[in-house]
Amino acid sequence: MKIYADNAATTKMSRRAIDAMIPYMEKVYGNPSSLYTIGQEAAEALESARQTMAEHLHCMPREILFTSGGSEADNQAILSAARLGEKKGKKHIISTAFEHHAVLHTLNRLEKEGFEVTLLDVHENGLVTPQQVKEAIRPDTCLVTVMYANNEIGTIQPIGEIGSVCREAGVLFHTDAVQAAGHLPIDVQAQNIDMLSLSAHKFHGPKGVGALYAKQGIRLTNLIEGGAQERGRRGGTENVPGIVGMAAAFAESCANMEETAKKLTALRDQLIEGLSKIPHSILNGDRTKRLPGNVNFCFEGIEGESLLLLLDDAGISASSGSACTSGSLDPSHVLLAIGRIHDIAHGSLRLSLSEENTEEEIAYIIQTTGEVVDYLRKMSPVWRDLQEGKRSYVIQ
Amino acid sequence: MLYSEKVMDHFKNPRNVGVIENADGIGEVGNAKCGDIMRIYLKIDNEIISDVKFETFGCGSAIASSSMATEMIKGKPLKDALELTNKAVAEALDGLPAHKMHCSVLAEEAIKNAILDYYKKNGIPYDHSQFPDCDSCQHCN
Missing domain, CATH: 3.90.1150.10 (Aspartate Aminotransferase, domain 1)
Structure with a gap:
């Protein structure tokens, strides 16, 4: 018997996602930045994928940035919030002790730059409370980042309530939803989420592609400088087949x-x-x-x-x-x-x-x-x- | 693959697993905090290792190293067993990944500690330099 029971590491791709991707490798392989037909068709596919992602996250398409995966999205979200905070003299960030290393190591880097990081203790049952967040917020806090569901023990954090606490305090709230996306309901408006990271291969999409939702008005700091792709927030030709596959897998996971x-x-x-x-x-x-x-x-x-x-x-x-x-x-x-x-x-x-x-x-x-x-x-x-x-x- | 076929063979079909009741020498190294403990039991007749058993709490390479090391000293004179190096154990296993080399060190040291235990129990004089100095090990720090 062969049993795959490591879906938190990665998942098998869905048939629908594979089928959605193939035309963008075989036929519509144009560069979305090119003006001829197969380029523009690729650009349309990109925007349609953005639309799909936005619908299921309950945000606007322009608030979706395509990335290489969850780690990149986490890095960009946290660094962007830090740069915004720095300008106002706010250099304190709140997170939890059991975040993914994409978050923890980014925070370590900021600590070396002089930021102060508070890692909330996690209760034995694997949960943090909105109250803990509330008590940790200071006048100089620029970001709260708490994962939606833990990648090892799967515990689901009270994201909506933490979102409310942050919104009331006027502090940006990011959630690493890599394990949650496609598995748990997400409504960035109702849950007061300012930034959210997700990764396609955790919900039967392809590897090497993810997304960052950033609420309109949050100025993102580039990790990759280059062309005008992604409205200048991430240089590099877009991974069109991957993005199309991610949107197909996300729509399917959300529907089911x-x-x-x-x-x-x-x-x-x-x-x-x-x-x-x-x-x-x-x-x-x-x-x-x-x-x-x-x-x-x-x-x-x-x-x-x-x-x-x-x-x-x-x-x-x-x-x-x-x-x-x-x-x-x-x-x-x-x-x-x-x-x-x-x-x-x-x-x-x-x-x-x-x-x-x-x-x-x-x-x-x-x-x-x-x-x-x-x-x-x-x-x-x-x-x-x-x-x-x-x-x-x-x-x- | 992470491990050689030989490592996998000794891991999946470990030789000499178990305990020797009234063993002549017992050696233990490692601790549960680090995630590996090796315990070696020796039966010694006329300065010859007539039987050897091991118990190991640890990863695949720790179990394979224990199995291979016990095979290499079984039936051998104590002085030969004292010369067994971790490198020889690792080589006999067709190599270990770099970050797993400490498993072969544990095997070498567990055997030496078991022999030391035998010498101490029987009041046999020994050369201190032949035995591991546990205070110098930084593995868990």
Whole structure:
């Protein structure tokens, strides 16, 4: 059996998105900046894609900027807000401890330039509150950036309420909606969002393309200087096929959102219930306020990379927040932010589902994970010590 | 692929996994905070490693390194085992990715610590310079 359960990393492209893209590679390959027919047709496709994105985000087309993905959009949003703040002498930014590195590393860069950054603590359930944001806002705060849904533990933040707090205080509000777009409803007006980042390949669109929504009136700082593309806010010939594919995938995901969420929630709950039966395991993140397809567990006494390799051997693609998979010596900053200690965070497993997964696959994942955890525990000196009472369990 | 076929073989079919009851020497290195712990058990007869077992909490290369290292010292005289280097373990596995080399270091050191434990338990004099100085390891810092 081959089971793909790493949809938070990337997704399989939808047929509709692929079909939408092909004409823009085979026939309408003109440069949108050119004035002959296939150039102008490409330009029309670009504007039609912008229109589609805007409709589903509830904004104006001119407020959509196409980027190379979520990371670029995050970078541009944060740097732009920082430059605007700087001019008014406002050099304080509020974010959370468990943002994506595209946000955290951009903030680090600004700190080196003299900005002050407040990272809000994340509650053990993986949530921050509007109250925390309210209390952290200062007269010199120029930006609040809080992710819509966390990429590892899937927890959904109260974005609309945080948006209201920021709007009342007159502070710009950006949200990294990379995991949420196409999966959760977004209405930038109703939710008082000033800037929002999204990435196509997280909702069955192509890789290498994303978008930044920036409310009219927010002056963006260029990351890429060049021609007049994207109204001068991003140089470089537009990725026309990618953008067309993103719009098709986004429209499709938004149209099916409710139905997909219902199906995924049932699969997710089946998976959570099954994995909870493994002794000394714990779910990471709130039980219900999480993405419909996200499951994230810690298993005591084992290490995540070996777990992933054995699951892969059994045909299951998943991910982990262990140090060995992060390429550093520390495990996931997200798990540490919700209070998991290192020993436990190394033994984490993230399974992120899509509408293609089935109940049979979930049953297979539950059974296989149980067997692999058991096998690894049997060769783990940590597990032996726990069993013999020489070490105390962290997860009861 | 991240790992060689040999690493995957030793990871998926580890040799010498387990415990030796009343082992003559036990060595442990690493800690759970770092995400890897290796424990080596030795049975020693007439200065020869007659049996060896390991338990490892760690990534694929940590398990494979333990398996390979135990294979390399099984049936060998203690003085040969003391000469086993992490490089030799990594080479026997057809190489490890650069950021995984510390796994082979753990294997070398766990074996040395197990031999040290045997010497200490039996009051056998030993050359301190042959054994790892754990205070100098910066792996977890």
